[in-house]
Amino acid sequence: MSSFNPQDLMTRAFIRLRQSGFQLGVGEFLAARQAVEGGFGEDEEALAETLKILWCHSPSEQSQFDPIWESLQMSSTPKNPEKKPPVKEPKLESDQERVEEPQKLSSPPPQETVTEIKSKPELASLPIRAPFTPVENQDTSALQTYYPISRRSMVYGWRYLRQPIADGSLDVLDVNATIEQATRQGFYLAPVYRRRERNNAHLLLLLDQNGSMTPFHRFTRDLVETAIYESSLQPDKVSVFYFHNVPAASVYKDLYLTEPIKLQTVLETCDNQTSILIVSDAGAARGYRKLERIRATTSFLFQLKRHSSLIAWLNPMPEERWIGSSAEIIANLVPMYQMDNNGLSNAIDIVRGQPLQHLNSPFS
Numbered sequence: 286m287s288s289f290n291p292q293d294l295m296t297r298a299f300i301r302l303r304q305s306g307f308q309l310g311v312g313e314f315l316a317a318r319q320a321v322e323g324g325f326g327e328d329e330e331a332l333a334e335t336l337k338i339l340w341c342h343s344p345s346e347q348s349q350f351d352p353i354w355e356s357l358q359m360s361s362t363p364k365n366p367e368k369k370p371p372v373k374e375p376k377l378e379s380d381q382e383r384v385e386e387p388q389k390l391s392s393p394p395p396q397e398t399v400t401e402i403k404s405k406p407e408l409a410s411l412p413i414r415a416p417f418t419p420v421e422n423q424d425t426s427a428l429q430t431y432y433p434i435s436r437r438s439m440v441y442g443w444r445y446l447r448q449p450i451a452d453g454s455l456d457v458l459d460v461n462a463t464i465e466q467a468t469r470q471g472f473y474l475a476p477v478y479r480r481r482e483r484n485n486a487h488l489l490l491l492l493d494q495n496g497s498m499t500p501f502h503r504f505t506r507d508l509v510e511t512a513i514y515e516s517s518l519q520p521d522k523v524s525v526f527y528f529h530n531v532p533a534a535s536v537y538k539d540l541y542l543t544e545p546i547k548l549q550t551v552l553e554t555c556d557n558q559t560s561i562l563i564v565s566d567a568g569a570a571r572g573y574r575k576l577e578r579i580r581a582t583t584s585f586l587f588q589l590k591r592h593s594s595l596i597a598w599l600n601p602m603p604e605e606r607w608i609g610s611s612a613e614i615i616a617n618l619v620p621m622y623q624m625d626n627n628g629l630s631n632a633i634d635i636v637r638g639q640p641l642q643h644l645n646s647p648f649s
Contacts, residue, residue, distance in 0.1 A: 291326035292318065294357065298336055301353050313340055329358060433601055433624040436507045442629040443516030446486050446560060446637050453481030486560060486637065487522045488512060489551070493565030494527040494540055501601040502540075504624065505564055526551055530565075531581040548588070555592040560636030562597055567621070568611030569602040578611050586618050597632035599624045 295317050303309050317339050326332035333354050341347040455478050462477035490512065492498075492505045513523045526536040526546070536551060538544040555561070568578055589596055598621040600612060607613045607621075615621065620635045622628030 289329060291321045291332050294329070294332060295321055295326065295336065297357055298354060299340075301357060302340060302350070305349060305353060307340060307346060307349075308342075309340055433501075433504060434626060434629060436511060438626050438629065439508055439511040440515045442626075442633055443512055443518065445630070446488065446633050447484050447517060448486040448558065448637065449482040450485040451480040451482045452485075453483045455480050457481050484517045484519065485522070485558075486518055487555070487558065488518055488524070488636070489555060489559055489561045490523070490525045491532060491536065491561065491563045491565075492525065492527050492540075493530065493563075494537075494542060495529055497566050497568075497570035498601070501566075501624075504601060506540075508564065524551070524554065531578055532585045533581070548585075552588065552592045557593055558595070558638075559593045560595045561589055561593055562599060562632060562636055563619070564599045564601070564624070566600055566602045566612065567598070567607075567615045569600060569606045572606070572610050574609060574611050574614070579614050582611070582615050583618060586615075595636045595638055596620070597622065597635040599628060599632050 299309060299314050299317065317336055320326065320335050320339065321332065325335040333350075336354075337347060337350050341350050457479050459477045459479045462479070463473075466477055467473040490509060492509070494502070494505075498505070509523075509525050512518060513520050513525075526538060527540050527542060528536045529542060532548055534549075535545040535547050538546055567582070568575060586596070596619055598615070598619050600607065600616075600621055601624040602612070604623050607616060612621065620632070622631045
């Protein structure tokens, strides 16, 4: 009795070919089974030709089919017809079931079946994930912020804005005057007192707000707070008004530019001893040179100079950014300094009417 079982051999060939990379599915398997049942696998040679026609779709697959088929023939063993598996048993839902099915159909030595399971490529190791390698931190020195002046430097600078007047209470002992009086009289009669001095300086701050000055709001806010609360100036002697780009007929009492007040009204509170400090980029932030802005600023400065000659301008942009912009022209009309330690010292020297101690501005 012949041991050739076409269904068993076809099933084993199907599994081996899938393990070798053949793109075979349920449709190919059912087509092969139908061909075998139709009598196209009478012997091993006829079955091989039938399967090669049905399952091999390229010359490369045909060349791979022959050695696989020969290996199946060599490993085939006599089968027990009584253990022939039912036709419905082959299931292709999982690879594990496909591998175990030939073991039930035939009676090969268990060692051979185990060898075939170990050769499954599906049981190979999973793809290896590349190890995580953190990217080194890049040098961020170029991203450092522009910090023109510190709050501490502002407090220190305001100390020099003084106009002392001895109009306080008469309670300061004058040692020199007391000695002189005793020497002149020939005897000590009573101490000599003098009046306490008070800083009578009046500061008018005109601050450019919004637009290109938005990045410098923090510094203008510090400038106002230090002048009012951390300087030797009397709080009621510090007047702060805001404008946008160029002071026009009106300025504003609040930094949101919602409470206008006429510029003439503000200037009427000034006299020739009033210190006027303007803070604006004068067009240097965007690098524009606009004739309209220069004309309006010139008219505004002439109006200021009718009330006080103690005028200075602080520009938060570096001096090299002034060149080619409106600031370059305006800097020739009024002492303008960049907002740093030396610039603030120079501006305060100007508005208190003292000779400059720090001449670093190329436009001064």
